[in-house]
Amino acid sequence: MPTKIRVPASLFLITCLLPLACGDSGDTTDASTDATTDATTDASTTDGTDTTAGSESEGDACMVDICMLYGAAVPMVASEITDRAANDMQFMDDFAPLVAEGQAAVDAFKASLANFISDAYGCSTDLYTGPTMQEAHAGLGITQMEYDAFLGLIVGVLTDAGVPQDHINDCFAPTLTNPDFAATIIGQ
Amino acid sequence: MAKGEKRRWRGRILRWGAGACLAFVGVVGFAHTEGGRALLGYLPSPGGGCPRGYDVALSNAQRDRIDAGALAKLRGTTPVRSKRAFAFTLGETDRDAVARWSQAGGVACETVEAGRALRCRDIPAIALERSLAAESLLLRFDAEGRLAGVDASQRGRDPAVAATYLHARGEALDHALCSGSRRGEATAAALTRGPLSQAHAEYRCADVRAQLTATNNGHGEYLVRESYQAIGDA
Numbered sequence: 001m002p003t004k005i006r007v008p009a010s011l012f013l014i015t016c017l018l019p020l021a022c023g024d025s026g027d028t029t030d031a032s033t034d035a036t037t038d039a040t041t042d043a044s045t046t047d048g049t050d051t052t053a054g055s056e057s058e059g060d061a062c063m064v065d066i067c068m069l070y071g072a073a074v075p076m077v078a079s080e081i082t083d084r085a086a087n088d089m090q091f092m093d094d095f096a097p098l099v100a101e102g103q104a105a106v107d108a109f110k111a112s113l114a115n116f117i118s119d120a121y122g123c124s125t126d127l128y129t130g131p132t133m134q135e136a137h138a139g140l141g142i143t144q145m146e147y148d149a150f151l152g153l154i155v156g157v158l159t160d161a162g163v164p165q166d167h168i169n170d171c172f173a174p175t176l177t178n179p180d181f182a183a184t185i186i187g188q
Numbered sequence: 189m190a191k192g193e194k195r196r197w198r199g200r201i202l203r204w205g206a207g208a209c210l211a212f213v214g215v216v217g218f219a220h221t222e223g224g225r226a227l228l229g230y231l232p233s234p235g236g237g238c239p240r241g242y243d244v245a246l247s248n249a250q251r252d253r254i255d256a257g258a259l260a261k262l263r264g265t266t267p268v269r270s271k272r273a274f275a276f277t278l279g280e281t282d283r284d285a286v287a288r289w290s291q292a293g294g295v296a297c298e299t300v301e302a303g304r305a306l307r308c309r310d311i312p313a314i315a316l317e318r319s320l321a322a323e324s325l326l327l328r329f330d331a332e333g334r335l336a337g338v339d340a341s342q343r344g345r346d347p348a349v350a351a352t353y354l355h356a357r358g359e360a361l362d363h364a365l366c367s368g369s370r371r372g373e374a375t376a377a378a379l380t381r382g383p384l385s386q387a388h389a390e391y392r393c394a395d396v397r398a399q400l401t402a403t404n405n406g407h408g409e410y411l412v413r414e415s416y417q418a419i420g421d422a
Contacts, residue, residue: 087258087397089326089339089415093301096254100246145324145341148411152403155386159371169382177383177406 062171067123073161074123078114080157082106090149120175133184142186151176248304248331255336256420259397263419266366268393273338273416274316276327278396281335286327289315297327304328316340320353320412330420339415343405347376350402350410351387357400357414358389366393379404395419 070077086095086106098105115127130136154176158168175181246254271278275289283306290297290308293315297308305328313321322340330336344350354374362368372378372387379385383406391398401413 087255087262087417089328089337089417090341092255092258093251093304093328095258096246096251099254099258100250145343145411148343148403148405148409149341149413151384151405152386152401152411152413155384155403156371156388156401159386159388165372165381165385168384173383173406179407 060174061169062167062174064167064171066121066167066171069167070163071118071123074118075110075114077157077161078117079110080161081154082110082113084153084157085150088153090146091153133181134188138188142188144182144186147182147186251304252331252336252420259417259419262392262397264366264392264394266393268365268391268396270364271396271418272364273335273398274318274325274340274414276335276338278335278337278416278418282333283329286335295325297325300326301328311340318357318414320349330418335418336420337415337417339413342412344410344412345408347379347404347410350412351376351379353412354387354389354400354402361389361391361398361400365391365396365398367391368398374402379410383407393419 082095085091086099098109112128112130115124116130118124119126119128154172155168158172159165163172271280276286286297286306289295293312295308295311295315297306299305300307305326308325308327309323311322311325313319316322316325320342322342324341326337326339327335328337351374358368358370358374368389368391370387370389372385374387374389378387379402381404383404385404387402389400395418397417397419399413399415401411403411403413405411
């Protein structure tokens with residue numbers, strides 16, 4: 001059996017999300033408050049990080065204002081995504097160093113992730129100040145399957161948080177499954 | 189500028205450049221020692237550590253403890269009936285056994301996660317002792333080299349295949365593991381309702397956690413994941 005050691009491609013999670021923690025660890029309560037007021041603004045960050053790559057296709061079938069409905073829940077969702085990734089077979093190894101740094105580091109990461117999500121859905125502007133997705137994933141060779149596995153994890157979080165299936169299909173999926181957005185992470 | 193003066197300036201720049209590089213390497217190096225760690229606190233990184241994470245070198249035993257801590261929250265009360273996971277047994281199967289398995293089945297595997305895990309590709313269904321092949325199989329070992337977790341992923345374009353597998357496998361795991369919980373319908377109709385439709389089953393036993401998931405990932409692709417994790421002492 002070959003025993004070649006390589007950089008784990010599943011590092012995508014830690015490199016997709018961990019750099020966010022370096023960018024902004026601000027108060028996520030503010031983020032969710034902004035989520036209800038900045039729903040229509042573009043959310044490209046000042047350093048050129050386009051966090052709205054998939055938002056253009058969102059809304060065609062979505063009949064609700066997701067920022068109004070779910071904006072306040074973004075910090076909780078970000079927290080749950082992080083916790084589940086930390087115990088998921090595919091991602092827990094990537095999260096172990098973050099967990100080892102202690103709860104303060106994990107909380108900072110969650111706050112930054114909440115900011116990214118808020119910006120990505122156009123609920124806020126410039127809350128996320130981390131690197132672009134391309135920069136964060138450069139050289140990692142993230143596969144489509146790894147990306148898809150992470151989407152599956154997010155669906156579980158949304159469903160358990162009480163988001164109806166229709167809203168996941170019509171409002172959240174367009175951004176997450178948008179090939180342009182996925183391409184900023186996959187195969188970099 | 190005279191030729192000699194030019195040479196002197198070039199020499200100065202080179203010396204300053206080399207000195208600055210050495211100083212930088214020295215400061216960064218010192219910051220990663222036990223005595224210099226306080227310097228890292230001045231950097232804008234989570235937890236005040238090295239922004240690149242180079243100061244967090246975890247031993248296998250430390251990783252085992254972190255994994256156990258993460259999974260402890262998911263521990264149920266009923267002991268699992270069987271620790272069988274595909275062709276393996278959690279807590280028993282070791283690396284040599286997996287090597288024999290991969291050789292016998294003609295499965296290619298490579299070491300990942302700094303030696304803690306193996307990633308195998310294109311595994312036929314029969315080698316997994318189930319009815320579905322796997323595009324990818326991740327096997328993670330504990331510090332003593334025993335199987336701590338295993339995860340199989342398979343993508344396909346037929347929602348009926350994903351739904352049928354999930355339904356049948358869920359029924360089998362109900363008997364093999366412990367009582368589980370379900371979310372979403374394991375039917376082709378439910379999976380095709382829209383992108384990110386999902387059917388999921390989870391088993392939280394006292395010593396094993398298992399998950400079975402089929403997700404519509406959009407663009408006509410369905411991902412079936414099946415994973416088993418041993419829950420150790422935190």
